[in-house]
Amino acid sequence: MTDLGTHGEAGLERGRVDLQRYGHALMGTYGEPMRVLTRGEGSWVWDADGNRYLDLLGGIAVNALGHGHPAWVAAIAQQAATLAHTSNFFATEPQIRLAERLLELAQAPHGSRVFFCNSGTEANEAAFKMARKTGKRTVIALEGGFHGRSMGALSMTHKEALRAPFAPLLEHMVFVPRDDVDALKAAVAENAADLAAIILEPIQGESGVRPLSHAFLAMARELTLRHEALLVMDEVQTGVARTGAWFAHQLAGIQPDVMTLAKGLGGGFPIGAVIAFGEKAGGLLVKGDHGTTFGGNALAAAAANATLDVIQEQDLLAHAKTVGEHLRTSLEALDGVVEVRGEGLMLGIGLAAPVSAAVAKAAVDAGFIVNPPSPDTIRLVPALTLTTAEADLFIAWMAEHATRLISEGSA
CATH class of the missing domain: 3.40.640.10 (Type I PLP-dependent aspartate aminotransferase-like (Major domain))
Structure with missing residues (x-):
């Protein structure tokens, strides 16, 4: 198991092989997948090369209880x-x-x-x-x-x-x-x-x-x-x-x-x-x-x-409100974030520049799965069981890395 921050091109040998197989066997309706995922637990997933990711997309708002809830x-x-x-x-x-x-x-x-x-x-x-x-x-x-x-x-x-x-x-x-x-x-x-x-x-x-x-x-x-x-x-x-x-x-x-x-x-x-x-x-x-x-x-x-x-x-309605509000207030305070839209754990991070694709790519390379539905928005629809501590990992990464990408895109 690798820790957050070790993701990159070097460790994707098995994943590359599987993606080649994918390209030969499946229709190209979704483009090339970002990774080949092999297992999940809670809000975390692992790829074919052992890299771990915090899943903040939840299968596009599907995995309400995260992965593998007992x-x-x-x-x-x-x-x-x-x-x-x-x-x-x-x-x-x-x-x-x-x-x-x-x-x-x-x-x-x-x-x-x-x-x-x-x-x-x-x-x-x-x-x-x-x-x-x-x-x-x-x-x-x-x-x-x-x-x-x-x-x-x-x-x-x-x-x-x-x-x-x-x-x-x-x-x-x-x-x-x-x-x-x-x-x-x-x-x-x-x-x-x-x-x-x-x-x-x-x-x-x-x-x-x-x-x-x-x-x-x-x-x-x-x-x-x-x-x-x-x-x-x-x-x-x-x-x-x-x-x-x-x-x-x-x-x-x-x-x-x-x-x-x-x-x-x-x-x-x-x-x-x-x-x-x-x-x-x-x-x-x-x-x-x-x-x-x-x-x-x-x-x-x-x-x-x-x-x-x-x-x-587990009263996940209240939990979604609490963690969602924590994400909202923390992200709104970051340079380059102009607004955070939505309710509960369905949030759109409005960026000051149209660099959402670059931010999403940098995020997955760093171990965070997010989605860029529009050029200036990052979408978060994680498991309703996402913890505040897990949310803080992404907030810290946004503060340290994403704000630089946004600033460069605004220049």
């Missing part, structure tokens, strides 16, 4: 040895229990229902189909929003570089600037008769951790109620305690008609979910309208139930 591992092992998959011609108790828990945590009213799938993209595909089942067609989404890469989810995603290779996408999409109340009102007024839904992320993750104001969220809620349209909250990245609340929209004191979940819900096991609030939304999809072979299988449900158990038992 309760999560035990739950999966026990369920795998009992009953893993049945198809949805049958029900299982873990699936039913998970749906009941999500409805309770979401404070969903009578008549609410859950649909299980396998990813955030699939959850948003289902939400799109729910919008179409209203009998109307127009969906309003936000500039900077990201909802997935399948055709329906991609149609609701704004980034042109992702959309262009697959045009034409689904029609009747309208995009408005994020957090622009007047633009939202105008778009709704122009499409009032055909408005099926407004979809948004309470905090936009892929565009650089950009929170929407509570006033904007409240206006979206008011407009959709007034025009009998669905308010869809994409909480794929923000949900399941990531922001210090079970779901980020709860921080604004509103309730959507539809919420999509994935990422942290399974703690590392693939699972997605759609929560439909109330009788009207809960009855939109009926027998034959939608389905997925693996959705809500007993193994995935057991992993999600174990994740929720640990979050509740």
